Amino acid sequence: MGGALDAREDQLGLLEGVEAVLLDFDGPVCDLFGNVSTAPVASEIKEKVRSIWGRDLDQKVEDCHDSHGILLLLQDMYDPTDPDPRSREALRAAEETVTEYEAKAVLLAHPAPGVEKLVNALRWAEIPLVIVSNNAAEPIRAYLERWDLLEQFQDVIGRDPHDLHHMKPHPRSVERALESLGGPPPSECVLIGDQLTDLEAALAARTRFIGYTQSPVRAARMLERGAHAVVSSHEPLISAAEAMRKPN
Numbered sequence: 001m002g003g004a005l006d007a008r009e010d011q012l013g014l015l016e017g018v019e020a021v022l023l024d025f026d027g028p029v030c031d032l033f034g035n036v037s038t039a040p041v042a043s044e045i046k047e048k049v050r051s052i053w054g055r056d057l058d059q060k061v062e063d064c065h066d067s068h069g070i071l072l073l074l075q076d077m078y079d080p081t082d083p084d085p086r087s088r089e090a091l092r093a094a095e096e097t098v099t100e101y102e103a104k105a106v107l108l109a110h111p112a113p114g115v116e117k118l119v120n121a122l123r124w125a126e127i128p129l130v131i132v133s134n135n136a137a138e139p140i141r142a143y144l145e146r147w148d149l150l151e152q153f154q155d156v157i158g159r160d161p162h163d164l165h166h167m168k169p170h171p172r173s174v175e176r177a178l179e180s181l182g183g184p185p186p187s188e189c190v191l192i193g194d195q196l197t198d199l200e201a202a203l204a205a206r207t208r209f210i211g212y213t214q215s216p217v218r219a220a221r222m223l224e225r226g227a228h229a230v231v232s233s234h235e236p237l238i239s240a241a242e243a244m245r246k247p248n
Helices: 006-014 037-054 067-077 089-105 115-124 137-146 172-180 196-205 217-224 235-241
Strands: 020-023 129-132 155-157 189-193 208-212 229-231
Touching: 006 089, 006 137, 006 196, 037 067, 037 089, 067 089, 089 137, 115 155, 115 235, 129 172, 172 189, 172 196, 189 196, 196 208, 208 217, 217 229, 229 235
Parallel strands: 020 129, 020 189, 129 155, 189 208, 208 229
Antiparallel strands: none
């Protein structure tokens, strides 16, 4: 992508100076929902929230058909300081509904091409790994355990069910990952993600960022906005990790 990783010498230096790798889940690790729309999830959430709040939803919520996007919009609607505050129960019900769908999706999801080889290469290089995701932590752990990958990760940082504003692009999940690692310098850690929201979270947390996408348009946007590199597969990352393998 972008021409920078066509040469093998560039691939080998891709992870130079990296002390920890943070991996987004949906995309770099697996394709959670495939080509299936999450609009039915959003519709179910709207019905549940209307029944709890008993009032019209903001138009932005009504127009949203994305399971994660609607969580953020509902959090925006919730104001505990309002004289007649909406019940927080609606946010809990919405988040749990998304988690239920994610738990079903991981049963059918398959690893992204090359991710198992990448994870093994990073661990052989003694580079700790942490998942940083907007998905719920428990379905992620279930998926990793199913594919015998859970022990390869030092931690799984998932969606904060108590504050949905902390979903990426907010940097809090990346900061939690750094805390879990013992507080390494952010500049020595890299987040690998497939969305611009991943990039924004990495920039806010001051970590490096490597984009993972097969979209030339998205790749260009990532590079324009400050990504250190963009790859269209895990092969360049595997080469870089293998080059860093510690001698026995």
